Amino acid sequence: MIARPFVGSDPGSFTRTGNRRDYSVLPPEPTVLDRLQEAGRTVHAIGKIGDIFAHQGVTRLTKANGNMALFDASLEAIEEAEDGALVFTNFVDFDMLYGHRRDVSGYAAALEAFDARLPDLDRRLKPGDMVILTADHGCDPTWRGTAHARARAGPDVRPDASQPLLRHRRQLRPYRRNRRKTSRHWRRPTWEKPHLTAHLKKAELHCHIEGATPPELALRQARKYGVDTSAIIRDRAYVWEDFTSFVRCYDAVASLFRTEGDYALLAETYLTELAKAGTIYSEIIVSPDHGVTIGLGADAYIEGLAAGMEAARVKTGIESRMLITGIRHLGPDSVIRTAEYAAMRRHPLVTGFNLAGEERMHSVAEFSRAFDIVRDAGLGLTIHAGELSGAFSVRDALDHVRPARISHGVRAIEDGDLVKRLADEGVVLEVCPGSNVALQVFPDFASHPLRRLYEAGVRVTLNSDDPPFFHTSLAQEYEIAFHAMGFSDSEIDRMTKTAIEAAFVDEPTREKLLAALHV
Numbered sequence: 001m002i003a004r005p006f007v008g009s010d011p012g013s014f015t016r017t018g019n020r021r022d023y024s025v026l027p028p029e030p031t032v033l034d035r036l037q038e039a040g041r042t043v044h045a046i047g048k049i050g051d052i053f054a055h056q057g058v059t060r061l062t063k064a065n066g067n068m069a070l071f072d073a074s075l076e077a078i079e080e081a082e083d084g085a086l087v088f089t090n091f092v093d094f095d096m097l098y099g100h101r102r103d104v105s106g107y108a109a110a111l112e113a114f115d116a117r118l119p120d121l122d123r124r125l126k127p128g129d130m131v132i133l134t135a136d137h138g139c140d141p142t143w144r145g146t147a148h149a150r151a152r153a154g155p156d157v158r159p160d161a162s163q164p165l166l167r168h169r170r171q172l173r174p175y176r177r178n179r180r181k182t183s184r185h186w187r188r189p190t191w192e193k194p195h196l197t198a199h200l201k202k203a204e205l206h207c208h209i210e211g212a213t214p215p216e217l218a219l220r221q222a223r224k225y226g227v228d229t230s231a232i233i234r235d236r237a238y239v240w241e242d243f244t245s246f247v248r249c250y251d252a253v254a255s256l257f258r259t260e261g262d263y264a265l266l267a268e269t270y271l272t273e274l275a276k277a278g279t280i281y282s283e284i285i286v287s288p289d290h291g292v293t294i295g296l297g298a299d300a301y302i303e304g305l306a307a308g309m310e311a312a313r314v315k316t317g318i319e320s321r322m323l324i325t326g327i328r329h330l331g332p333d334s335v336i337r338t339a340e341y342a343a344m345r346r347h348p349l350v351t352g353f354n355l356a357g358e359e360r361m362h363s364v365a366e367f368s369r370a371f372d373i374v375r376d377a378g379l380g381l382t383i384h385a386g387e388l389s390g391a392f393s394v395r396d397a398l399d400h401v402r403p404a405r406i407s408h409g410v411r412a413i414e415d416g417d418l419v420k421r422l423a424d425e426g427v428v429l430e431v432c433p434g435s436n437v438a439l440q441v442f443p444d445f446a447s448h449p450l451r452r453l454y455e456a457g458v459r460v461t462l463n464s465d466d467p468p469f470f471h472t473s474l475a476q477e478y479e480i481a482f483h484a485m486g487f488s489d490s491e492i493d494r495m496t497k498t499a500i501e502a503a504f505v506d507e508p509t510r511e512k513l514l515a516a517l518h519v
Contacts, residue, residue: 046074281319382405408431438469
């Protein structure tokens with residue numbers, strides 16, 4: 001809990017003082033600060049570090065107000081620190097004054113001022129001293145809203161987790177810790193072994209249709225409308241660096257589809273590709289809000305997708321359905337309007353409702369009304385949770401929405417009681433391993449909890465999310481399960497069967513799909 005004192009006589013003149021106080025619980029286990037003290041070392045806590053660690057493991061505490069005063073206090077501590085000491089400073093202005101307030105120019109100026117002081121720091125370093133610069137959580141000033149922008153921008157206790165980290169000391173060779181494995185410089189490894197899951201029938205419950213656009217199709221659409229894509233597509237691959245830039249790239253690709261025909265082409269292209277890989281069923285996540293934004297209209301958007309879905313079915317036999325999604329970061333009122341549209345729009349291929357977008361914005365409870373509307377209309381319910389936010393978001397979804405499925409849900413693994421609850425209640429998780437690793441929810445497939453969730457009795461399925469953005473495909477996700485996670489054919493078949501059992505379809509269609517699994 002944070003107490004922020006203000007001074008001023010009216011709302012227009014209120015200004016924060018430097019007397020902020022963070023009230024935190026004791027760390028659940030010894031921290032590096034405690035271990036240093038146990039070893040007889042001195043810990044200098046500068047700024048709010050003492051508050052953050054509940055004043056545990058701190059030898060000397062120095063308060064200062066503002067980045068430059070914090071820098072001065074740090075330099076003084078470095079001058080007097082003995083060998084083996086730690087000087088630990090939090091430069092709060094980046095977060096408090098510029099990040100949350102989305103002040104891009106102020107943030108940039110603060111970075112320049114900080115960088116200008118680094119030579120002062122370097123001159124004070126003694127042989128063997130090391131400087132580490134990192135971040136605790138992202139607070140991107142270009143991101144929507146006022147909340148923290150990236151859940152995993154800072155130090156992470158897991159080995160090989162992604163984090164921006166610079167270290168420096170004299171005569172230290174250049175070092176970069178865990179460069180983020182994203183689209184610009186990372187390609188999903190291709191398996192040296194044969195595609196041993198090619199013979200298996202497949203089903204998918206979680207794919208955002210605009211996010212399924214192959215780069216080649218995006219380039220054709222860009223030429224059609226005279227759009228420059230050099231900022232989002234290079235070497236026939238999508239370019240993004242973190243979740244914020246991923247969303248921007250996604251939105252830019254989505255803007256290349258502007259007519260019913262465009263959307264029919266997109267749906268037919270993706271579903272035909274799935275069918276070639278042995279997929280018998282797919283649910284695509286669609287956003288009527290986007291149809292409205294581009295001036296096409298929600299009805300025409302849905303009809304265009306439906307035409308493409310029907311064309312793919314006639315051509316390949318693949319069954320598919322649409323899940324209308326509300327966009328979380330557009331706020332509860334917007335999602336309620338989308339829910340009302342989904343409840344009213346009785347299209348035979350629209351069978352479910354989802355909540356997607358920035359899951360760290362707004363509480364789940366704020367969207368309860370929207371889910372009540374679509375539940376009363378008979379639509380299947382699923383919700384994004386437990387991806388960028390922790391286990392608590394899955395619990396909130398279960399408590400406030402009561403969905404049949406959870407989109408992602410993998411961070412439920414952080415809470416053993418929650419995992420048991422998922423298993424006991426039979427809630428199905430739409431798991432997307434390739435997406436989770438690309439977005440650094442988990443550092444690698446060895447760390448991914450799909451196997452642990454499966455063995456705990458949780459009903460799990462395999463999905464691709466936004467496949468070309470993450471250099472994956474549904475077929476690739478099946479290969480990952482086999483090669484990287486050690487699932488057998490029968491175990492993978494069980495996940496596919498789970499997907500069909502949890503699909504938002506009528507019972508005759510479900511029975512037909514189950515019968516087709518082993519034909």
